[in-house]
Structure formats: C-alpha cells, structure tokens
Amino acid sequence: MARIELRKIRKQWGEVVAVEDLDLVIEDGEFVAILGPSGCGKSTTLFMLAGIYMPTAGELLFDGIPVNEVEAKDRNVGIVFQSYALYPHLDVRRNIMFPLKFKGVPKAEAARRAVEAARLVHVEELLDRMPSQLSGGQQQRVALARALVKEPQLLLLDEPLSNLDATLRLSMRTEIKRLQRHTGVTTVLVTHDQIEATTMADRIVCMRKGRIEQIGTPEDLYERPDSLFVASFIGAPPINLLPGEARDGRLAVGGTELELLGAAAGRVILGIRPEALRPGEGGLPATVLDVEPMGRETLFLLETPLGQLRALLSGATAPYGAGDRTAFTFDPEDSILFSESSERRLPDVHVRLPA
Amino acid sequence: MAGYGATSRQRQRINAVLFLGPACVLLFFFFIAPVIVDIFVAFTDMGRTLRITELTTANFERMFTRDRRLAQTLVVTFMYVLATLAVFNVTFGLLLALVTTAVPERVGGFFRSVWLLPRMSPSVIYALLWAWAIDPNERGLLNQILINTVGIGPIDLMNDHPLLLIVVANGFIGASMGMIIFTSAIRAIPEHLFHAARVDGAGGLAIVRHITLPAIRWPLSFITVYQTLSLLVSFEYIWLITDGGPFYDTTVYALYVYKRAFESGQYAYGAALALMLVLLGIGLALLMWRFFDMKRLLQTPRIEVH
Ligand SMILES: Nc1ncnc2c1ncn2[C@@H]1O[C@H](COP(=O)(O)OP(=O)(O)O)[C@@H](O)[C@H]1O
Ligand SMILES: [Mg+2]
Numbered sequence A: 001m002a003r004i005e006l007r008k009i010r011k012q013w014g015e016v017v018a019v020e021d022l023d024l025v026i027e028d029g030e031f032v033a034i035l036g037p038s039g040c041g042k043s044t045t046l047f048m049l050a051g052i053y054m055p056t057a058g059e060l061l062f063d064g065i066p067v068n069e070v071e072a073k074d075r076n077v078g079i080v081f082q083s084y085a086l087y088p089h090l091d092v093r094r095n096i097m098f099p100l101k102f103k104g105v106p107k108a109e110a111a112r113r114a115v116e117a118a119r120l121v122h123v124e125e126l127l128d129r130m131p132s133q134l135s136g137g138q139q140q141r142v143a144l145a146r147a148l149v150k151e152p153q154l155l156l157l158d159e160p161l162s163n164l165d166a167t168l169r170l171s172m173r174t175e176i177k178r179l180q181r182h183t184g185v186t187t188v189l190v191t192h193d194q195i196e197a198t199t200m201a202d203r204i205v206c207m208r209k210g211r212i213e214q215i216g217t218p219e220d221l222y223e224r225p226d227s228l229f230v231a232s233f234i235g236a237p238p239i240n241l242l243p244g245e246a247r248d249g250r251l252a253v254g255g256t257e258l259e260l261l262g263a264a265a266g267r268v269i270l271g272i273r274p275e276a277l278r279p280g281e282g283g284l285p286a287t288v289l290d291v292e293p294m295g296r297e298t299l300f301l302l303e304t305p306l307g308q309l310r311a312l313l314s315g316a317t318a319p320y321g322a323g324d325r326t327a328f329t330f331d332p333e334d335s336i337l338f339s340e341s342s343e344r345r346l347p348d349v350h351v352r353l354p355a
Numbered sequence B: 001m002a003g004y005g006a007t008s009r010q011r012q013r014i015n016a017v018l019f020l021g022p023a024c025v026l027l028f029f030f031f032i033a034p035v036i037v038d039i040f041v042a043f044t045d046m047g048r049t050l051r052i053t054e055l056t057t058a059n060f061e062r063m064f065t066r067d068r069r070l071a072q073t074l075v076v077t078f079m080y081v082l083a084t085l086a087v088f089n090v091t092f093g094l095l096l097a098l099v100t101t102a103v104p105e106r107v108g109g110f111f112r113s114v115w116l117l118p119r120m121s122p123s124v125i126y127a128l129l130w131a132w133a134i135d136p137n138e139r140g141l142l143n144q145i146l147i148n149t150v151g152i153g154p155i156d157l158m159n160d161h162p163l164l165l166i167v168v169a170n171g172f173i174g175a176s177m178g179m180i181i182f183t184s185a186i187r188a189i190p191e192h193l194f195h196a197a198r199v200d201g202a203g204g205l206a207i208v209r210h211i212t213l214p215a216i217r218w219p220l221s222f223i224t225v226y227q228t229l230s231l232l233v234s235f236e237y238i239w240l241i242t243d244g245g246p247f248y249d250t251t252v253y254a255l256y257v258y259k260r261a262f263e264s265g266q267y268a269y270g271a272a273l274a275l276m277l278v279l280l281g282i283g284l285a286l287l288m289w290r291f292f293d294m295k296r297l298l299q300t301p302r303i304e305v306h
Helices: A042-050 A092-101 A107-120 A136-148 A166-183 A194-200 A218-223 A228-233 B002-042 B058-066 B068-102 B105-120 B123-133 B141-150 B162-187 B191-199 B204-215 B217-233 B236-241 B253-263 B267-291 B294-299
Strands: A004-013 A016-026 A031-035 A057-062 A077-080 A154-158 A186-191 A203-208 A211-216 A240-247 A250-253 A256-261 A266-272 A278-294 A297-304 A307-314 A325-329 A335-339 A350-352
Touching: A004 A042, A016 A042, A016 A211, A031 A042, A031 A194, A042 A077, A042 A154, A042 A186, A042 B191, A077 A136, A077 B191, A092 A107, A092 A136, A107 A136, A136 A154, A136 A166, A154 A166, A166 A194, A186 A194, A194 A218, A203 A218, A203 A228, A211 A218, A211 A228, A228 A240, A228 A266, A228 A335, A240 A307, A250 A266, A278 A307, A335 A350, B002 B267, B058 B267, B068 B105, B068 B162, B068 B204, B068 B217, B068 B253, B105 B162, B123 B141, B123 B162, B123 B236, B162 B204, B162 B217, B162 B236, B191 B204, B204 B217, B217 B253, B217 B267, B217 B294, B236 B253, B253 B267, B267 B294
Parallel strands: A031 A186, A031 A203, A077 A154, A154 A186
Antiparallel strands: A004 A016, A004 A057, A203 A211, A240 A250, A240 A266, A250 A256, A256 A350, A266 A335, A278 A297, A278 A325, A297 A307
16 A cells, blocks of 8 residues: 655646646545546546656655656556456456566466455456456446456546446445455545545545645535635535625625625625525525425525525425525525635635524 | 339339449459459460460369479469568568557658558569669669678679568568558557556556557458468569569569460460469468458457447
C-alpha cells in the first residue's frame, strides 16, 4: 500500500492544459474519488498516477519516493479502465494471469492466484470464457480481478460503473467498497457521478477545468461547499441558487428582504438545498407550481417572494397539490452565501427569514 | 397486385443484368475464357506458326519426364517466394509498420512514404535504377558505397548473387503493401489495450508479442496468402533486371512459362506449363486457407472493439 503525494502537477498537450497546479495527498489505504464534469482532467490525473502519461511539471511521490520517471510497468498499480480493456484474444483466466507473467510468478502459483482473484469478484465460473462472451458487468469484474491479482500498491478506477445499468451499478458500488475495505488498498476512483463519489469515497476531490475546486469528505462538500461550482455539482436535486444584494445587515432577494447573519456586502448568491426547505408557519408564502413524486420523497416546485424554489420533502404521498398555497421555512445554518464575483463561499454568513 | 409483382420481378431481372452484367463479362473475357483457351492449347502442338496439327498429351509428358530445367525452375521459385515473403513482404513490412507507428506520426508518415516510392514509380524506371545501382564496375552506386565506406569491392551482384538481387529488388517493393495493411491494423487496436498492458508490467517487446501480434493476426494471414500467390505469378521485375539470368539462375516458374511460350515460340508447351501454375496456385491457396483458418475470418467480424 502506498501514500500518494502530488505536488504542483501539471499536464499539457501543446497548448491544451489538461491538469494544472494539482496538489493532493492520498493517505495509505484511503479511498479517494476524483469528481468533476467530463473533460475536467480526471482521467489525465489518473493516467499520470498509473504512469501512462508523464506529468509536464510537478512532482509525484509514492511513499515519499519520486516516481515521475518510473514507467507504468514498474509502478505496481492496478487500473480498471472505463472500457475495461480486457485482452480480446485471451480467456478470462489468462486475462487475470497476465500481470503476473511479468512479475516472475511461477505458473502454478499464478494460476492459483488468478482463481483466488476471480473468486474475490465472483467470476470463478467464467474463467474459461472469452471476453466477447461476457456481459458488461462480468467484464468489469474480470477487469477488477486483473487489477487486484498483482496486489497493487495503488488501485485506480476510471469511471468503472458508467457502462453498467442502474441496478448493476448499485450492487457494484457496494462490491467495490467491500473489496477496498477487504484489501485495504489505496484507491482512487474517477467519476462524474456525484452519487458514486459520495457513497463510495472517504474523501472527494472535486475538479473543474484541470484544477482542484475543493477537497473534503462528502459532508464537507455537501454542507460547506467552497464554491458555487461545488455547491451546484453536489446534491440531487440541485441546490437552489438565488442572486441578491447584501446591504446594511439585510439581503435583498427577488421581491423581498432577508436578515443577514454575518458580514457581507455587494452582490451575492444565496444557496438553499431543496432538502433544507420544510413547511412552517409564518415562513415564506409559497404557491405550489408542480409536484414530482420521486419514490420515498416528493419534489415541489414553489413560487415564493425569493423566486422559484425546489423543495424536497420525505414521504411518497404529497401533502400539497399544484396550485395550493402554503408557507416554507429553513434553518439559518442551512443557508449558504457566495460572492457573485469570486464565486467563493462567504464563510460564517447566513440568512434568516424576517420574524 | 399480380401485375405489380410481374413488373417487380422483371425489374429485378433487369437490375441483375445491369449490375452484374459488366462484371460477368469482364470475368469471362479476362479469366474464364483465357483458362479455357489455355487448357485447349495445352493439349495441342501449337508452335510459332500458330497451326494445330494434332491433339496430344505430349506437352505433359515432356513436362514430367524430359524437362530437366523445370526442376531447377521450381527450386528457384520456391527459394525466391519463401525468401521474399519471409524477409521482406511479411517480416520487414511488419517491422516497418511497428516502427513507424511507434515513432511520432510525422516521422512515421515520412518513412512510410519513402517505402512507398518504389511501388509508385514505373517498373522500368525502378529496374533501371537497380541496374545502375548494382553496376559491377566502380561507378555503380553499391560499389561506390562499399569501396568508400566498408573498403571492399567492387562486387558483381548480378553474376555472383543473382537470387539475392531479385529477392531484395522485389522485397523493397513488396514490403510496402504489408506495411500499409499492418499499419492500419495496428492503428485500429484500441489504445487502452496498450495502456492496460503497460500498467500490467509489459515492456515494448512484450506488448508487440502479447497485444499487437494477436490483434493483427488476420491481416498477417491475409498478407501471407495474398503475397505468396502474387509472388508466384509475377515476374516483371525479374524479367527487367536479370531476365532470368545469368543462365537460368533467376528464372522463376512464371518467367519460365513466359520464355517457353513467347521467346521460344512453344505456345502449346507454355500453355501446359501455365496450366500447372494455375493448379499449383489453387492448391497452395487452399492449403494456406486451411492452415490460417481463413474461413473464420470471413464468418465473423474479426476486429473486436471494446
Ligand atoms: N492524449 C491527449 N491529447 C490531447 N489532449 C488530451 C489528451 N487526453 C486528454 N486531453 C484533453 O485534456 C482534457 C482533459 O481530459 P480528460 O482527463 O480525459 O477528462 P475527463 O476524464 O475528466 O473527462 C480534455 O480537454 C481533453 O481534450
Ligand atoms: Mg475520463
């Protein structure tokens, strides 16, 4: 296992800068997710960790030892590609045994370890099949076995669930988490799906346009997003964002004013998560515009003096119908404020509904 | 409804004639008819006067019992085809493809173009260049190089190593076809397979052996079969550079057929020899088809994309 450190890592192709100024420490045995929209440099970062790409600048250390110049074949990392990348001319057994071929593991032991790895991901009955005879989920398990069989010091997963259907995705999520716990291997998962990141990882690295936006636990990113980008990227349904103007201890939003707790001035953005809104006497007067049942929860689209808001209430049956008039409220701690110009969060600033 | 069906069937027939007709006509006049004529002539005594006096099997008798040159020709053909194929058309073509796809694209593209040049230049000019390059006196390009850099020579390639000469001259041209096919086949291999292999610990040679070669297995078989057959029947460069000589040292079977028929005027005997070449080609093709399991190639798509 290894402790991974990235110092000011940068990768560019000609004029295209894919990753810039990346500073990150991944502790031994930690499960970290790199989260961000497509094209933000997640795979590039992962490929640099694997040694497939060499950083243009910066320093990469495994357990304190610089590995910038160490080739992929000598890094002892396991990787699962988005497309699985199983060797099409080799059967499952030989696919899993492939990495051991280059580690000088005797044939008999390699075969034994391949079966062991296959058992770990529940593909032991597929050992004699060819990759083309496997379903997507099975291919993915085989790819996992191939990555794990060499007992890597670092496991890298590039969008491993994106090609699976919803049910399979759910079970593989649990499965991968179990495997990571079981083996204790330092793991980096790349995903554009915030649910995947928040459910699987100990810590999340949120990236945007080749730079790190925020590093933190899933709770950190959800409750204390550093920026507007993180706030809107994390959470489903997405956070309500309302432009406003802070002046003299008050925040003017839409057609009304809120009480400002903390120091802020100028143009700001108010963020309130749909889950933070709940019905309450004397709150914001709200007209229900639309009701969307979402299984155990129900999403309401509300017209309020602040503007249009989404509110998520637990319960499968809606207490209100479209056209109903009611009132909604929220706790001041659940309100988040961002500077409009810098898009950064204003720490310790909240708003309260006027009494 | 019936009327519609009739016109539709008529239309189908017209379409068949329109679309298949030209190809059938060409096939008939340039492939089937010549074979029929060849078979017929092979059983006659047609000579320089083009007159046929009798139907006979004498040509075949001569071929199998009296033609001592034929055996030597077969040996030359075998060595020529095997050497050209093994050294240049497959191995060197593959090497060129591997190297030019591994280096930066601009450099790779340049080298591929260089190797395509002989293929694009007219055969006569290519042959003349060779004649000049191997000129036995000190002025020849090869001898100038040998004398000035290695300090040996002059040598007379044409007289001392004629078989080597025709193998190299044909190989320089033949390698380009394999190179192009292999290059595109290597390009079609999904990049993540190379990435996966590198992460799994494979070095450059191991990647070629475990990823590239298995992935281009079918183009490799195809080029081997195709080039074998094409080397077997073509002789233009040999004819132009050595004219089969010195003596009969570089006279391959196809050239021998040509010489017997058109230089000696023994049309009937030439026809019989040509018939054997056709049978030899078909036999070889079937054998290799079997060996490379080409039937599987035609059954299902062989380039697997994941
Ligand atoms: N081999 C490459 N050559 C040039 N540009 C690349 C290459 N790989 C990725 N990029 C660019 O780098 C950026 C980040 O790509 P990538 O890391 O694949 O994003 P992600 O995995 O987050 O979707 C993109 O703008 C992409 O176009
Ligand atoms: Mg990606």
